[in-house]
Amino acid sequence: MFKTARSRFQTWITAGAGTIAALLVAGLMGAFGALPAHAPPQLPPDAAIDAGRWHLKPVRAYVSRAKVHGVPLKPGQKALVLEADMTNRTAQSDKAYFNVFTPDGLALPDGLPMVALARDQTLTPELHPGMTERMAYVWPLARDAIVPANLSFGITAEVFKPRDNLYGTPGWFNPTRLGTVTLPVADLPDSPEGGS
Incomplete structure (x- = not known):
């Protein structure tokens, strides 16, 4: 039972970390996409x-x-x-x-x-x-x-x-x-x- 709870906790942490990383990447991409484009030279x-x-x-x-x-x-x-x-x-x-x-x-x-x-x-x-x-x-x-x-x-x-x-x-x-x-x-x- 302890092993199952520990396994679930690790899965939850991994999934949560993956979700947080995906949100951070999406946020950064959105932030950079919102930056004004450089004027052509x-x-x-x-x-x-x-x-x-x-x-x-x-x-x-x-x-x-x-x-x-x-x-x-x-x-x-x-x-x-x-x-x-x-x-x-x-x-x-x-x-x-x-x-x-x-x-x-x-x-x-x-x-x-x-x-x-x-x-x-x-x-x-x-x-x-x-x-x-x-x-x-x-x-x-x-x-x-x-x-x-x-x-x-x-x-x-x-x-x-x-x-x-x-x-x-x-x-x-x-x-x-x-x-x-x-x-x-x-x-x-x-x-x-x-x-x-």
Whole structure:
């Protein structure tokens, strides 16, 4: 009987200790999960950036009130334009670049930008492996939208996996905010084809 009581006591202590340990771990994980996330780093505006699938170098940002890089504007609109040199680091032609740059703090009525090849105004071109091209990201805005003199652009990067967990195929996954680059924003005078 003494042995049975002792055995029950040990079982109770072990189970209680396990429960307490589990509660402590869960509490710590919850506490760390509640901590504010670190802000993405501020990247230098004049440096080349490795964003996984893309190699980037932001060049300039400006506001245009006229058709720019072949992107027409509706009446009552202006455009925020970011030009960047981009190199496709993959082995095949690709145009999965729409979410690479995001202007911070602006209400974007159309969400995704129009993207054009700066040299010939081709819209949404495929970028070929290893060829650096200057791309123009064009976000239409309301004409009275306030664009700050210096604007931060978030940069999204992806990682390459030789096999993903779902299909077992290679690809670029896990888009995450790599950092932020801040550029001065010029205000172009009205012209028939600003920014070209």
